[in-house]
Amino acid sequence: MVLLVTGRCHSSCFYCPLSEGKRGHDVIYANERPVDTVEEAIEEAHLIDAEGTGVTGGDPVDALDRTVSMVIALKAEFGEAHHVHLYTSAPLSGDQLLTLSEAGLDEVRFHPPADTLADIDATGYPGSVAVAAEMGMEVGYEVPVLPDMEEELRAFLGSLVDDEGAPFVNLNELEFSSTNAEALLGHGYTVRGDESAAVQESEELGRLMVEQFAGSGLRVHYCSASFKDAIQLRNRLKRRAENVARPHELVTEDQTILKAVVECDDPGEVARDLMTRFDVPADLMVVDTERGVLELAAWVAEALEADIDGDCYLIEEYPTWDRLEVERVPMRQIREG
Ligand code: SF4
Numbered sequence: 001m002v003l004l005v006t007g008r009c010h011s012s013c014f015y016c017p018l019s020e021g022k023r024g025h026d027v028i029y030a031n032e033r034p035v036d037t038v039e040e041a042i043e044e045a046h047l048i049d050a051e052g053t054g055v056t057g058g059d060p061v062d063a064l065d066r067t068v069s070m071v072i073a074l075k076a077e078f079g080e081a082h083h084v085h086l087y088t089s090a091p092l093s094g095d096q097l098l099t100l101s102e103a104g105l106d107e108v109r110f111h112p113p114a115d116t117l118a119d120i121d122a123t124g125y126p127g128s129v130a131v132a133a134e135m136g137m138e139v140g141y142e143v144p145v146l147p148d149m150e151e152e153l154r155a156f157l158g159s160l161v162d163d164e165g166a167p168f169v170n171l172n173e174l175e176f177s178s179t180n181a182e183a184l185l186g187h188g189y190t191v192r193g194d195e196s197a198a199v200q201e202s203e204e205l206g207r208l209m210v211e212q213f214a215g216s217g218l219r220v221h222y223c224s225a226s227f228k229d230a231i232q233l234r235n236r237l238k239r240r241a242e243n244v245a246r247p248h249e250l251v252t253e254d255q256t257i258l259k260a261v262v263e264c265d266d267p268g269e270v271a272r273d274l275m276t277r278f279d280v281p282a283d284l285m286v287v288d289t290e291r292g293v294l295e296l297a298a299w300v301a302e303a304l305e306a307d308i309d310g311d312c313y314l315i316e317e318y319p320t321w322d323r324l325e326v327e328r329v330p331m332r333q334i335r336e337g
Pocket residue numbers: 009010011012013015016017018057058059089111
């Protein structure tokens with residue numbers, strides 16, 4: 001599970017991809033779901049059969065008490081095996097690390113600002129890394145690959161080689177988002193040009209660094225934007241779809257939910273009519289009074305579309321909390337080819 005414990009952050013990275021609704025706001029999200037309580041976050045974790053949680057922000061350390069309560073609650077609910085890691089852009093003090101470690105945190109990933117990479121030893125990060133490792137936590141750095149910072153990145157990685165108990169380093173492909181696009185373009189970055197929103201040359205530089213430091217003893221990993229989407233997100237959607245699909249909903253191979261909706265004046269009346277005239281089982285229909293529609297199993301709607309008193313649509317939506325609709329096709333159009 002991705003748990004954003006606050007959108008607030010003391011850093012101001014020009015490439016920050018956080019959305020408008022989160023950036024700078026003291027909000028909590030468990031995956032796509034806005035939550036107010038620890039219990040809601042735990043419910044979301046159950047819905048995706050979460051095996052671990054990435055605590056993120058903003059900066060979770062800007063809401064340290066809340067972060068600590070969340071870590072304690074996750075460990076209490078799911079046990080020691082539920083791996084919890086935390087991202088922070090702050091070098092943490094011994095006291096902060098101890099509090100997190102005692103709460104059960106397994107791993108810390110530090111995200112130093114881009115302008116500190118060339119001389120990381122002059123910052124507080126290496127000290128925090130050493131203290132976290134001494135406390136028994138896994139510890140590493142995680143930074144986006146800025147394509148015009150090859151020398152700084154090489155110097156950063158070079159300074160970690162030969163460190164006893166050197167932290168791992170995750171290099172992430174940099175991506176355009178609606179909130180950072182202007183700043184990235186201002187830095188002269190361009191979009192790669194295929195279907196992804198990745199920044200041109202970020203991947204090449206990330207892979208080059210992995211190659212150059214292979215055999216150095218330093219654990220350098222590269223994570224592409226497409227891997228995040230294709231594997232991480234897909235796996236999460238798959239587990240959530242299987243857990244939230246109701247009898248009238250089908251889970252597709254793309255991990256979306258397929259069903260029909262009927263737009264009509266009185267959804268309850270249409271449902272009663274289908275039960276009376278065609279023996280449609282009650283669990284294959286849901287009257288959504290809020291939206292004023294009748295949800296119906298797609299296979300029932302396909303068979304009875306001409307007899308239904310309303311406009312039928314085949315819809316596909318993500319199994320996320322917000323049930324984002326990705327496609328809507330009028331069933332009449334399907335029938336008429
Ligand atoms: S540390 Fe992360 S959340 Fe904070 S400004 Fe930088 S990218 Fe955004």
